[in-house]
Amino acid sequence: MKKFVQIERVGQTFDTKKGKFVALRDIDLTIRQGEFIALIGHSGCGKSTLLNLIAGLTRPTTGVLLLEDREIAGPGPERAVVFQNHSLLPWLTCFENVFLAVERVFGEKEGKAKLKERTAAAINLVGLDHASAKYPNEISGGMKQRVGIARALSMQPKVLLMDEPFGALDALTRAKLQDELMRICEATKATTVMVTHDVDEAVLLSDRIVMMTNGPAATIGEIIDVNLPRPRDRLTLAHDPAYIGYRAAVLEFLYEKQAHVEKMAA
Amino acid sequence: MSALTMNVEFGAKIPVDRGIQDMAVVEAAAPPAKEKKMEKTLTVPAEAGTPFTERLAGFGRAVLPPLLGMVILLGIWYVATMKGGSIPGPVQTWDAATALFADPFYRNGPNDQGIGWNILSSLQRVGIGFGFAALVGIPLGFILGRSAFLSAMINPIISLLRPVSPLAWLPIGLLVFQRADPAATYTIFICSIWPMIMNTAQGVQRVPQDYLNVARVLALSEWKVVTKILLPAVLPYILTGIRLSIGTAWLVIVAAEMLTGGVGIGFWVWDEWNNLKVEHIIIAIFVIGIVGLVLEQSLILLAKKLTKESS
Numbered sequence: 001m002k003k004f005v006q007i008e009r010v011g012q013t014f015d016t017k018k019g020k021f022v023a024l025r026d027i028d029l030t031i032r033q034g035e036f037i038a039l040i041g042h043s044g045c046g047k048s049t050l051l052n053l054i055a056g057l058t059r060p061t062t063g064v065l066l067l068e069d070r071e072i073a074g075p076g077p078e079r080a081v082v083f084q085n086h087s088l089l090p091w092l093t094c095f096e097n098v099f100l101a102v103e104r105v106f107g108e109k110e111g112k113a114k115l116k117e118r119t120a121a122a123i124n125l126v127g128l129d130h131a132s133a134k135y136p137n138e139i140s141g142g143m144k145q146r147v148g149i150a151r152a153l154s155m156q157p158k159v160l161l162m163d164e165p166f167g168a169l170d171a172l173t174r175a176k177l178q179d180e181l182m183r184i185c186e187a188t189k190a191t192t193v194m195v196t197h198d199v200d201e202a203v204l205l206s207d208r209i210v211m212m213t214n215g216p217a218a219t220i221g222e223i224i225d226v227n228l229p230r231p232r233d234r235l236t237l238a239h240d241p242a243y244i245g246y247r248a249a250v251l252e253f254l255y256e257k258q259a260h261v262e263k264m265a266a
Numbered sequence: 267m268s269a270l271t272m273n274v275e276f277g278a279k280i281p282v283d284r285g286i287q288d289m290a291v292v293e294a295a296a297p298p299a300k301e302k303k304m305e306k307t308l309t310v311p312a313e314a315g316t317p318f319t320e321r322l323a324g325f326g327r328a329v330l331p332p333l334l335g336m337v338i339l340l341g342i343w344y345v346a347t348m349k350g351g352s353i354p355g356p357v358q359t360w361d362a363a364t365a366l367f368a369d370p371f372y373r374n375g376p377n378d379q380g381i382g383w384n385i386l387s388s389l390q391r392v393g394i395g396f397g398f399a400a401l402v403g404i405p406l407g408f409i410l411g412r413s414a415f416l417s418a419m420i421n422p423i424i425s426l427l428r429p430v431s432p433l434a435w436l437p438i439g440l441l442v443f444q445r446a447d448p449a450a451t452y453t454i455f456i457c458s459i460w461p462m463i464m465n466t467a468q469g470v471q472r473v474p475q476d477y478l479n480v481a482r483v484l485a486l487s488e489w490k491v492v493t494k495i496l497l498p499a500v501l502p503y504i505l506t507g508i509r510l511s512i513g514t515a516w517l518v519i520v521a522a523e524m525l526t527g528g529v530g531i532g533f534w535v536w537d538e539w540n541n542l543k544v545e546h547i548i549i550a551i552f553v554i555g556i557v558g559l560v561l562e563q564s565l566i567l568l569a570k571k572l573t574k575e576s577s
Contacts, residue, residue, distance in 0.1 A: 057479060075482040087476040091498040100494060104484045155484075 003069075004191055005031035005054065005159060010063035012049055022217040023049050027063070029210060029220060031159075036185060037193045038202035040250065041212030041221075042258060047195040048084075048163055050212075054193060055081050055161050067158060077105045080157035082165045086144040088136040094147045095132045098122050098154050105155045122154035123147070125184060142173035149181070153188065160185075162194040166201070175234065178204060186230060199254070203246045204234060211253045222253055354545040362545040377537070379529055381549075385557060388523060388530040391447070392515045395454025399511060403462030404504055408496070410463065411470025424463060432457035432518045436525060446526035453522045458511035465510070469503025470496060505569040512565060516558045531557075 012024040024046045031037055039047045052058045053065055056075040065072040067079065075081075080101075088097045099119045106115060123132050126146040131139050136147070145165055152160055165181075166174040178201060185192055185205075196202050202209045206226050213221040226246055228237065237243040340356050347355035354362070370382030410417040432453040439449030473496060481491045523532025531554060538546035 055483060057482060075479075076485050077483065079483070081479070081483045083476060083479065085476060087480050089477060089480070089495065089498070092494070100486075100490075101484050104486060104490070 003030050004033040004035075004067070005029075005193075006066040006069075007031075007050075007054070008064050008066070010050075010053060010060045010065060012046070012053065012058070013061040023215060024053075024219065025217045026219045029223075031191065031193065033191055034189045035191055036205055036207045038206040038209045039193065039195045039212065040197065040199070040202045040209055040254070041218065042214050042254065043197065045212040045215045046218040047197075047212055051081075051161050051163050051193060051195050054159065055079050057081075077101065077155045078158045080152035080155045080160055082145070082148045082152045082160070082162040084163045084165065084167055086136070086141075086148040088144055088147055088151075090136050093133050093135055094123065094128060094139070094150075095119060097136070097147060098151045101151045102154045118154060122150040125153060125187075126150045126180065140173075142169050142177060145169065145177065146180070149177075149184070153184065153190070158191065160190045160192040162192065164195050164197065167197070174198075174201070179234070181205065182230075182232065199247055199250045202250060203228075203243060204232060204237065209246075209250060211250065211258075214258050221258065224249055352544060354548065359545045359548050362543075363549050366546065366549060376529070381531075381534065381553070384529055384531045384534040385553065387528075388519050388532065389557070391451045391523075391530065392454055392512070392519050395451040396458045396512060396515050398451075399455045399458035399462055400508065403459040403507070403511075404466050407463045407466025407504075407507070408470055408500070411467040411500075417467065424460065428460045428464075432514075433521055433525065436522060440526075446528055450519065450522040450526045450528075450530070453518055454515045457514045457518045461510035461514070462504070462507040465503045465507030466500060469500035472503070473499040502569070502573050505565070505572065509562065509565045509569065512561050513558065516554075516561060520554060 007027050007029040010024065010027040011022070014021045014023055027050060029037075039050060041047050049058070053060055054072065056072045056079060059073075072079070088094070089100070092100065099115065102115050102118045102122070106118060110118075120129075120132070123129060126149055128143060128146055128150065131143055131147075136144050139147075145168075149162075149165065152162075166177055169177065182205060184190070194201075194205065203226060209224045209226060210220055211222045211224070212218050224246060228240070228242060228246075344356050347353050366381055370380040372380040373383065410420060435456045436449055436453050439452035440446065443449050443452065477495050477499060478491075481495055486494070519530070520532035520535065523530035524536045527533050527536075531550060535547055535550045538544075538550065
């Protein structure tokens with residue numbers, strides 16, 4: 001398959017008061033078009049740093065990131081981000097929040113009616129027609145996150161980047177949104193990179209799970225190909241030996257191989 | 267050296283923090299009022315007998331303490347002036363007030379005008395000086411908030427000038443404008459501008475990084491960033507700046523007018539002192555207090571309305 005996103009020898013160093021802090025080193029990863037990638041690892045392993053690099057919000061200290069053979073030089077709507085804390089603008093309604101993105105991406109080519117149609121379609125995709133005119137502080141956390149996803153998808157990005165999008169939600173809402181996300185990704189064929197610390201989420205959603213070693217100077221430890229047929233159903237998979245095997249492999253990496261990073265580094 | 271910079275920094279932070287505290291108080295004060303309203307509407311359709319007494323009790327709880335305070339104040343004033351002396355008692359003052367407010371808008375030449383004219387011309391000066399301060403101070407605050415370099419460049423100057431009493435600027439104003447009236451307006455401008463600059467700048471600096479990240483990912487134009495993200499996010503801070511400014515402006519105008527003369531409530535106080543009409547001075551104190559209260563409350567109301575619409 002065609003290379004879509006290429007991450008080559010990427011390292012990230014931050015200047016702190018205590019001197020240089022190496023967050024990431026030697027990251028090599030190629031993402032194919034339409035692929036769903038989960039980045040998993042213990043907290044502080046630089047998952048979000050890597051996501052921010054793909055988003056262009058930060059620039060790598062070493063190495064290069066490419067999207068369709070062009071260098072990622074800064075943030076842009078072709079790489080939409082769903083932020084961990086939804087980041088909706090509280091003074092705009094859900095509709096207006098999504099519209100702001102739609103207008104930015106399609107405003108030059110399309111009329112207002114078409115832009116509104118796109119906005120409504122994106123909100124419909126996440127099942128929030130009824131909350132369209134509400135302000136973010138009038139809806140639940142799960143609904144806010146769905147608006148955030150709608151905003152990202154409405155831009156028809158080449159890559160959808162999600163930074164622990166369901167981390168702040170309760171388990172039931174999270175499961176519901178995971179199912180919705182699977183449905184949406186299948187319908188839109190979106191190339192997605194999702195940061196998570198939830199093993200089940202990673203196995204259920206991903207085509208590949210990228211497991212990161214512990215920081216500082218974190219890098220990619222192992223990559224697991226998840227060969228489960230789609231559409232996936234969480235209830236059937238619960239008893240599927242393959243699913244259980246993948247899950248065990250991720251757990252083993254996280255809790256055995258990466259449990260004591262100091263010893264490994266020494 | 268370090269003590270000086272400490273002072274400067276300390277001085278610079280005070281108005282902003284006070285502003286934010288005020289804001290918090292305003293916001294905290296809002297919900298109980300709402301609850302009370304809801305309680306009322308809930309209890310009214312219940313039984314016929316209890317709601318009325320309950321409502322009466324609620325009304326009593328709200329009105330009785332301030333009323334009692336007023337009565338005690340008047341009582342102390344009455345007792346203190348009972349034996350006569352130079353300070354008139356409440357009764358005399360009330361009589362003088364009714365005479366005064368019977369015809370607030372008369373004009374007998376430039377130095378003898380009704381109290382209404384005096385209040386209005388003071389308000390006009392405050393309005394103009396304050397308006398100019400907003401026109402200059404809010405954009406300047408935005409610029410300082412956006413640029414670390416300019417902020418580092420201009421903050422020491424602001425910290426140096428801010429603690430100076432606006433009245434110290436009055437002679438400069440008289441010198442530049444050659445007339446008393448614009449000089450008084452100019453002192454209002456000077457005293458109003460600092461809280462507006464500092465609160466706006468602080469507001470811009472405190473715009474959550476998340477919102478700015480959204481702007482970066484969407485690659486919004488600078489215009490959209492300002493109108494859709496910065497302005498709404500900074501609006502509460504601007505309103506705090508405005509509220510602090512108008513409070514100070516109203517304090518300063520009285521003193522400035524005492525010095526410059528002309529028509530105005532401050533000048534009127536001084537004029538009545540020269541005429542030895544002490545009851546008029548006491549009336550002026552009440553009037554100045556009431557006008558200041560109305561200004562402050564209406565701005566709080568405005569702030570509530572605007573922030574409710576925008577959040």
